[in-house]
Amino acid sequence: MSPKDAALWKAQERLMSLLKGCSSMKHLKEMHARIIQTGFDQNLLVMGKIIEFCAVSVHGDMNYAVSVFDRIDKPDAFILNTMIRGFGNSRLPEKAIDLYRRIQGKPNAAPDSFTFSFLLKIISGLGSVTLGKQLHCSILKLGLGSHTYVRNSLLHMYGMLKDIETAHHLFEEIPNADLVAWNSIIDCHVCCRNYKGALDLFTRMLKSGLQPDDVTFVVALSACGAIAALDFGRWIHSLIQDTKLGVSISVNNSLVDMYAKCGAVEEAYDIFNNIKGKNIISWNVMILGLASHGNGEEALSLFRKMLQENAEKPNDVTFLGVLSACSHGGLIGESRRYFDIMTRDYNIQPTIKHYGCMVDLLGRAGLVEDSYNLIYNMPIECNAIVWRTLLAACRLHGKVELGDKVRKHLLELEPYHSSDYVLLANMYASAGQWNEMSKERRSMQERKVKKPEPGNSFIDSL
DNA sequence: ATAGGGTTAG
Numbered sequence: 208m209s210p211k212d213a214a215l216w217k218a219q220e221r222l223m224s225l226l227k228g229c230s231s232m233k234h235l236k237e238m239h240a241r242i243i244q245t246g247f248d249q250n251l252l253v254m255g256k257i258i259e260f261c262a263v264s265v266h267g268d269m270n271y272a273v274s275v276f277d278r279i280d281k282p283d284a285f286i287l288n289t290m291i292r293g294f295g296n297s298r299l300p301e302k303a304i305d306l307y308r309r310i311q312g313k314p315n316a317a318p319d320s321f322t323f324s325f326l327l328k329i330i331s332g333l334g335s336v337t338l339g340k341q342l343h344c345s346i347l348k349l350g351l352g353s354h355t356y357v358r359n360s361l362l363h364m365y366g367m368l369k370d371i372e373t374a375h376h377l378f379e380e381i382p383n384a385d386l387v388a389w390n391s392i393i394d395c396h397v398c399c400r401n402y403k404g405a406l407d408l409f410t411r412m413l414k415s416g417l418q419p420d421d422v423t424f425v426v427a428l429s430a431c432g433a434i435a436a437l438d439f440g441r442w443i444h445s446l447i448q449d450t451k452l453g454v455s456i457s458v459n460n461s462l463v464d465m466y467a468k469c470g471a472v473e474e475a476y477d478i479f480n481n482i483k484g485k486n487i488i489s490w491n492v493m494i495l496g497l498a499s500h501g502n503g504e505e506a507l508s509l510f511r512k513m514l515q516e517n518a519e520k521p522n523d524v525t526f527l528g529v530l531s532a533c534s535h536g537g538l539i540g541e542s543r544r545y546f547d548i549m550t551r552d553y554n555i556q557p558t559i560k561h562y563g564c565m566v567d568l569l570g571r572a573g574l575v576e577d578s579y580n581l582i583y584n585m586p587i588e589c590n591a592i593v594w595r596t597l598l599a600a601c602r603l604h605g606k607v608e609l610g611d612k613v614r615k616h617l618l619e620l621e622p623y624h625s626s627d628y629v630l631l632a633n634m635y636a637s638a639g640q641w642n643e644m645s646k647e648r649r650s651m652q653e654r655k656v657k658k659p660e661p662g663n664s665f666i667d668s669l
Numbered sequence: 670a671t672a673g674g675g676t677t678a679g
Contacts, residue, residue: 223670252670255670255671256670259670259671263671284671285670285671288671288672289670289671292671292672320672321671321672323672324671324672324673325671325672327673328672328673355673356672356673357672357673358673359673359674360672360673360674362673362674363673363674366674385673386674387673387674388673388674389674390673390674390675391673391674392674393674394674394675397675420674421675422674422675423674423675424675425674425675425676426674426675426676428676429675429676432676457675457676458675458676460676460677461675461676463676464676464677487677488676488677490677491676491677492676492677494677495677495678496677499678522677523677524677524678525677527677527678528677528678530678531678531679534678558678559678560678560679561678563678563679564678564679566679567678567679592678592679593679595679596678596679599679
């Protein structure tokens with residue numbers, strides 16, 4: 208090493224250690240200015256550290272990361288991967304895809320296993336089947352198809368895209384599937400609502416001799432809860448007690464959730480009471496468990512207990528439980544009060560799910576017109592699930608006229624959802640409108656034929 | 670110097 212190189216290396220090391228100690232954007236910007244002056248603004252290690260701070264640290268600023276990135280002439284893979292990670296955590300994750308497209312074919316920044324791990328996760332969230340398949344092709348072309356992290360990310364992605372066949376195919380091709388691969392394929396089945404398949408795989412995994420971890424148990428228990436498989440859940444509970452995961456918060460939360468969903472509310476409560484260091488999810492699953500079993504009052508008193516003990520700060524899901532408790536207890540006045548408290552005292556913006564709870568609550572009480580007005584006036588876009596909730600209420604209370612209106616909205620959003628026709632046919636039948644009922648049935652059969660291939664989102668048109 | 674899987678509406 209020449210003396211000049213040694214000096215440069217020493218300076219680089221000093222900058223790196225200074226950047227490591229950086230604690231705020233203000234501090235980082237000052238350092239960045241000095242780095243530009245000293246001519247290190249094309250040094251990939253130094254600039255990588257800056258990008259990392261801006262793009263993925265808690266005090267980061269993605270906009271600043273972009274402006275820094277744009278001035279780097281030849282960014283390397285680390286810098287690109289870090290930018291992709293940063294976009295993935297941002298409100299516009301599709302920008303990560305744009306960046307990937309821009310760098311394709313540039314020799315100094317060939318995508319690697321890290322790039323694909325990050326991108327696959329982002330595509331899982333975006334739900335784009337086309338992009339997922341394109342990326343899968345690129346992965347195969349680059350020979351990264353059997354890279355463990357990449358393959359497991361692919362598995363997970365196909366599960367999120369509801370393509371259980373491809374996920375299953377991929378899984379069966381793995382010579383020695385590791386724990387993450389097993390957990391992913393089990394979770395794929397849960398996501399695709401194949402709960403029986405998930406539990407079969409869980410059993411198969413045990414037989415293969417692999418030791419389940421906390422994630423395995425959480426996923427398997429959620430499958431039990433979904434189909435109220437209480438005996439299977441109890442068996443898993445006994446397996447957990449044989450391991451040291453009996454103290455894991457998330458495993459215990461899942462046990463509470465499983466028992467509650469299976470109707471064993473007392474067992475759920477028992478576990479809840481014994482959790483050391485309850486977190487907000489512990490409280491939420493218990494409140495929701497009580498609420499969904501008609502113990503609205505108990506759910507609300509548990510919520511108040513949480514506040515009194517200052518145990519945890521309620522979040523958006525807590526209020527879903529609270530509103531659901533009001534719904535199942537028929538407490539309309541209470542629900543409006545809590546809705547206000549949520550926004551005013553806790554500064555939680557109501558999501559579509561909170562409106563869904565309110566629509567459900569008003570609808571159950573027969574106030575379908577109020578429910579419709581709430582949807583009409585809410586500041587966010589309504590989705591098919593909420594319209595369907597209202598349609599179910601219309602059916603329940605024989606409000607055919609409003610049901611017709613709701614039907615039009617559903618046709619726009621999800622014209623192919625089979626249960627809507629069942630709901631509508633039922634609604635017309637209970638109102639004695641037999642002609643309408645058979646029309647609905649015929650249109651269902653017609654549409655089944657025309658149903659297009661699933662999976663295209665806005666990103667597919669990019 | 671970076672990475673994979675998980676729990677909370679209807």
